[in-house]
Amino acid sequence: MRSVDVATITKVVARLCEEANFYLEQSVHSAFQRAYEEEISPLGRDVLTQILANAAVAAEKRLPICQDTGIVLVLVELGQEVHVSGGSLYAAINQGVRDAYQKCYLRKSVVNDPIERTNTKDNTPAVIHCRIVDGDKMRISLMPKSAGSENVSTVKVLNPADGWEGIKKFVLETIDQAGPNPCPPLIVGIGMGGTMEKAALLAKEALFRPVGQKNPTETIAHLEDELLDAINKLGIGPMGRGGRITALAVHIEVFPTHMSSLLVAVNLLCCAARYKTAEI
Ligand code: SF4
Known part of the structure; x- marks a missing residue:
């Protein structure tokens, strides 16, 4: 012991x-730099520049x-x-x-x-x-x-017959309705399966994965890509100013579930994506 x-x-x-x-997490910082290259909306690019400048000032002056x-x-x-x-x-x-x-x-x-x-x-x-x-x-x-991103996160009990298309519709509706309120670009954590509280916890745990790291299961990784693409077609853009980059990443975590259940949770993380890990 x-x-x-x-x-x-x-x-x-x-x-x-x-x-x-x-200090912004390094993988998030790199994702913002990539987003700046990919964003075509001038307003969106301006917001991304400000997000990166803000992160630099915060790190230099040790300010939130x-x-x-x-x-x-x-x-x-x-x-x-x-x-x-x-x-x-x-x-x-x-x-x-x-x-x-x-x-x-x-x-x-x-x-x-x-x-x-x-x-x-x-x-x-x-x-x-x-x-x-x-x-x-x-x-x-x-x-x-933050409250901004937590307040628009949600959990839903779907019908198993709704399948992946039902899940996708629910996630897109959640993000569309949230609009600029959670301060995009977002990291989108999704928990699927288990029970209601398990799905919510999976969605939260998904947010801690470094941006750019896919789910190790190939089929789930493919769904992450598909959903990220669909979210970025919503046109919400950085801080809701319009543009390509509404989300930096979609992270999905799954768990076995009851044959009659399909639990899905969506937990959003705003552009102030702050998380750190240590081992003792
Ligand atoms: S950036 Fe995040 S923490 Fe800051 S106001 Fe927006 S939602 Fe809240």
């Missing part, structure tokens, strides 16, 4: 919060990429040979979020209750999902998730 102290976890989470808010510094989403893959020592895993993660958001003056966006809505003043609690895996390592993936 390998022991990992909670103080280490807190420090790693605080570092990931800082890095995610200040966007004013909405999000609610913090944390995915933990916890090796079953790891013993978390000195306290609670969830408390350690929340302390890391608290430390980073206070030290770096990041906007605190979390309210205590969906109805009462009092700001918790330290951006906690984080939304934490923990999965037990083989091994003696702990992998922490973290994303400050």
